[in-house]
Amino acid sequence: MNALHHHPFAPRYHRRCREAVEGLEPTVLEDCMTAMHASPFASLLHEEPMDPEQSFIRVENLTKVFQPKKSRRMLGLLPAKSATVGFTAVDDVSFDVKRGEIFVIMGLSGSGKSTIIRMVNRLIDATDGTITVDGKAVRSLEPAGLRDYRNRTINMVFQHFGLFPHKSLVDNVAFGLKVRGVDKEAREAKAAEALAIVGLGDRIHAMPDQLSGGMKQRVGLARALATDAEILLMDEPFSALDPLIRKDMQELLIKLQSNFKKTIIFVTHDLNEAMYLGDQIMVMKQGKNIQRGTALDLLEAPADPYIEEFVAEVDRSRVLTAAMIARRPGAGGLQSHATVRVTGDTVLHELLPTLATGAEPLEVVDQDGSVLGKITAEDVFSALSPSKGTSHAA
Numbered sequence: 001m002n003a004l005h006h007h008p009f010a011p012r013y014h015r016r017c018r019e020a021v022e023g024l025e026p027t028v029l030e031d032c033m034t035a036m037h038a039s040p041f042a043s044l045l046h047e048e049p050m051d052p053e054q055s056f057i058r059v060e061n062l063t064k065v066f067q068p069k070k071s072r073r074m075l076g077l078l079p080a081k082s083a084t085v086g087f088t089a090v091d092d093v094s095f096d097v098k099r100g101e102i103f104v105i106m107g108l109s110g111s112g113k114s115t116i117i118r119m120v121n122r123l124i125d126a127t128d129g130t131i132t133v134d135g136k137a138v139r140s141l142e143p144a145g146l147r148d149y150r151n152r153t154i155n156m157v158f159q160h161f162g163l164f165p166h167k168s169l170v171d172n173v174a175f176g177l178k179v180r181g182v183d184k185e186a187r188e189a190k191a192a193e194a195l196a197i198v199g200l201g202d203r204i205h206a207m208p209d210q211l212s213g214g215m216k217q218r219v220g221l222a223r224a225l226a227t228d229a230e231i232l233l234m235d236e237p238f239s240a241l242d243p244l245i246r247k248d249m250q251e252l253l254i255k256l257q258s259n260f261k262k263t264i265i266f267v268t269h270d271l272n273e274a275m276y277l278g279d280q281i282m283v284m285k286q287g288k289n290i291q292r293g294t295a296l297d298l299l300e301a302p303a304d305p306y307i308e309e310f311v312a313e314v315d316r317s318r319v320l321t322a323a324m325i326a327r328r329p330g331a332g333g334l335q336s337h338a339t340v341r342v343t344g345d346t347v348l349h350e351l352l353p354t355l356a357t358g359a360e361p362l363e364v365v366d367q368d369g370s371v372l373g374k375i376t377a378e379d380v381f382s383a384l385s386p387s388k389g390t391s392h393a394a
């Protein structure tokens, strides 16, 4: 049984086959599986529905070496090494993204972030490694499969959400769905829903030139999330925005995401943005993945001085949540009764006004109302201080 579950083919194994082979000796099992894959019944192996916990996008050992242009090589304009071996922009990077997750790729300029996104989209070809999306090997897609992948599975969002000036907001947002053949009523309903989430529900028939710059950005974001592509690739979409609009857009992305549930790869060089948005964050440095984890993983155990430097700049009050620092029921030192309840996902910054009224300890509960623990004002202030960190966290 164990041998079966750990076998590399196991996740794809059809249930009936699994029942038939359970309990076999590992060596016999190995032979059976190899025979199955070579047999006319091999297609059965792919029948089992995908486990939602399984990775939706899987990238393994992805590498991109850019070769110098021939002319520069011949003119001797490059150092001897790069003239022969090229420049490694992405170096053996592996990661996986679950369905519905926001996966952030973070790193300084030139660290290889856009190159990864372009390889996932097949705008450029990888030098080595594999990219699997929903079980399909992206690097081996033939022209028809590739067209389908680009048209239906993924949607690439660039920095400038250009709107069609001659189309109303609802038509702008519904455009992607129209191209994919969604009928008028359904696409307009979805577009109106997205526009309502970004606060423009009463302006759906307005024209883009009647909007402020910030409003246009909101429409662009609504359009990106309202398509039927399951995956969004977003390459620094908010970098050119002023800080207030940028914050607004980050909040709207979370709101739209909770409604439309896309799987998002989001590129940024801003760690605050990465920590606010990312379920998982991968930090890139000179083409390599140097750490991967949640915001709290990066704050508590930065894997590299480069990440430590970034983390020192992070606004902890907007990244740490009540759940992250709550002391579990029964932990010592908290005898008094809690007077105010807060949910676990409340960021510490939002607790400050309550704490300023003298209400403490606060009781932290999850979405279902179960108690996660309690926190005092002192817990909050000590978590906000980088020197003390969050070492007392539950």
Ligand SMILES: Nc1ncnc2c1ncn2[C@@H]1O[C@H](COP(=O)(O)OP(=O)(O)OP(=O)(O)O)[C@@H](O)[C@H]1O
Pocket (backbone or CB within 6 Å): 066, 067, 087, 089, 107, 108, 109, 110, 111, 112, 113, 114, 115, 116, 269
């Ligand atoms: N077509 C190309 N030919 C040669 N080198 C390239 C090419 N595209 C990118 N590079 C190099 O690969 C490295 C990574 O580039 P990439 O665009 O992925 O960085 P990035 O992390 O997205 O940076 P930024 O934050 O500035 O957008 C850089 O050194 C860049 O000069």
Ligand SMILES: [Mg+2]
Pocket (backbone or CB within 6 Å): 113, 114, 115, 235
């Ligand atoms: Mg880039």
